[in-house]
Amino acid sequence: MEAQESARKRCYRCLLREMDEAAYMETLYRHIERLDKSVKADQALYEGRLETCKACGYLEAGTCQACGCYVELRAAVKKSRCPYKKW
Numbered sequence: 001m002e003a004q005e006s007a008r009k010r011c012y013r014c015l016l017r018e019m020d021e022a023a024y025m026e027t028l029y030r031h032i033e034r035l036d037k038s039v040k041a042d043q044a045l046y047e048g049r050l051e052t053c054k055a056c057g058y059l060e061a062g063t064c065q066a067c068g069c070y071v072e073l074r075a076a077v078k079k080s081r082c083p084y085k086k087w
């Protein structure tokens with residue numbers, strides 16, 4: 001059983017609904033960490049964007065209710081834009 005759980009957490013072809021929350025979060029942050037430098041926002045830009053999201057009424061549990069994205073993922077991509085042009 002433990003081996004099955006471990007194998008499931010390493011599955012890169014799983015849908016989100018097939019992953020437990022910890023595995024899902026790990027996947028999300030790993031994706032951000034591994035973004036190519038040419039597409040990744042620098043740390044100052046990333047943190048500034050997240051500060052704006054933190055003060056925004058559309059933020060709910062890490063998700064932008066205006067567009068449905070995970071704000072940390074959106075903010076990590078240099079060319080991304082806020083749907084309401086707040087950043």
Ligand code: SF4
Nearest residue numbers: 053056059064082086
């Ligand atoms: S992306 Fe824009 S609209 Fe969405 S939570 Fe962030 S600041 Fe608000």
